[in-house]
Amino acid sequence: MNFVVLVKQTPDISLVKIDDAAGKVLLADAGGTINPSDEYAVEEGIRLKERFEGKTTILTMGAEKSESTIRACLALGADEGILLCDPLFEGSDSQATAKILAAALKKIGDYTLVLSGKQSADEESSQTPAAVAALLDLPGIGFVKKIEDIKDNTLVVHRTTEDGYDVLEATLPAIIACEKEIADPRLPSLKGKMAAKKKTITRWSAADLGIDGAAIGGNSATKRAKVSSPPQRKAGEFIEGESPAEIAENLYQKLKTDQVL
Numbered sequence: 001m002n003f004v005v006l007v008k009q010t011p012d013i014s015l016v017k018i019d020d021a022a023g024k025v026l027l028a029d030a031g032g033t034i035n036p037s038d039e040y041a042v043e044e045g046i047r048l049k050e051r052f053e054g055k056t057t058i059l060t061m062g063a064e065k066s067e068s069t070i071r072a073c074l075a076l077g078a079d080e081g082i083l084l085c086d087p088l089f090e091g092s093d094s095q096a097t098a099k100i101l102a103a104a105l106k107k108i109g110d111y112t113l114v115l116s117g118k119q120s121a122d123e124e125s126s127q128t129p130a131a132v133a134a135l136l137d138l139p140g141i142g143f144v145k146k147i148e149d150i151k152d153n154t155l156v157v158h159r160t161t162e163d164g165y166d167v168l169e170a171t172l173p174a175i176i177a178c179e180k181e182i183a184d185p186r187l188p189s190l191k192g193k194m195a196a197k198k199k200t201i202t203r204w205s206a207a208d209l210g211i212d213g214a215a216i217g218g219n220s221a222t223k224r225a226k227v228s229s230p231p232q233r234k235a236g237e238f239i240e241g242e243s244p245a246e247i248a249e250n251l252y253q254k255l256k257t258d259q260v261l
């Protein structure tokens with residue numbers, strides 16, 4: 001069985017800056033880390049190959065620097081990594097990203113189950129896994145919190161609902177988007193880190209996938225028109241006083257002066 005995990009490298013959000021004048025997000029110095037939601041899918045992907053035998057493949061579309069995120073997944077126990085990287089991919093929206101990922105899955109060919117995170121920490125569209133399922137005409141299930149079994153070409157999962165969960169069956173291959181509850185991510189071992197350094201990561205370009213620039217990258221259907229910072233919040237104010245009663249009185253007077261009361 002081949003369990004393919006869709007992993008996105010996302011910027012360290014604390015390092016992201018916004019250029020309000022230009023209406024752009026500045027990502028150059030923002031580093032890169034595994035999209036937090038994908039950590040759970042990676043862990044489940046590794047547990048599945050340990051439980052059912054087979055291999056776990058990490059599939060990422062992104063810039064060259066995404067290689068570090070793939071290596072981090074290999075250090076955890078994933079077997080193979082594929083990086084989809086091409087200047088034609090730059091600027092892809094979620095539908096275009098799904099088109100590129102779907103082409104790569106077709107090229108992989110022998111996958112059993114595709115796992116993804118629930119949403120990305122930067123774009124947060126949550127559309128990618130469903131779009132990949134639609135493009136490949138595969139069963140797609142979101143909000144999966146447990147994989148109960150994989151047997152006789154059938155997948156049985158628990159899907160979170162507002163007041164409990166559904167038990168769903170799907171034929172394989174299928175695509176699932178994982179909830180946090182699915183598995184607690186492990187930490188990498190030193191041995192795993194050393195082994196990951198030596199592994200070869202496969203790289204596929206647009207030409208390797210047999211796709212051109214139509215409807216991907218800069219030709220995506222959606223464009224980010226403008227980005228701006230949220231308005232700055234006013235600094236808080238401490239109301240002083242010698243006693244609780246005096247603080248309450250001072251607060252009351254301030255609210256009256258500010259015409260809040």
Ligand SMILES: Cc1cc2nc3c(=O)[nH]c(=O)nc-3n(C[C@H](O)[C@H](O)[C@H](O)COP(=O)(O)OP(=O)(O)OC[C@H]3O[C@@H](n4cnc5c(N)ncnc54)[C@H](O)[C@@H]3O)c2cc1C
Nearest residue numbers: 006061091092093094116117119120123124125126127128
């Ligand atoms: C207008 C626009 C321009 C963009 N330009 C760029 C750019 O120049 N460079 C760039 O790197 N990104 C760019 N992106 C973001 C990138 O293309 C996203 O990967 C894509 O939009 C997926 O949507 P999402 O981030 O909302 O993921 P979601 O749909 O929220 O993600 C759900 C899950 O899908 C999987 N997934 C999502 N994206 C990927 C991926 N790339 N590889 C593997 N698995 C994935 C993950 O498992 C993730 O948890 C752009 C997005 C937009 C809208």
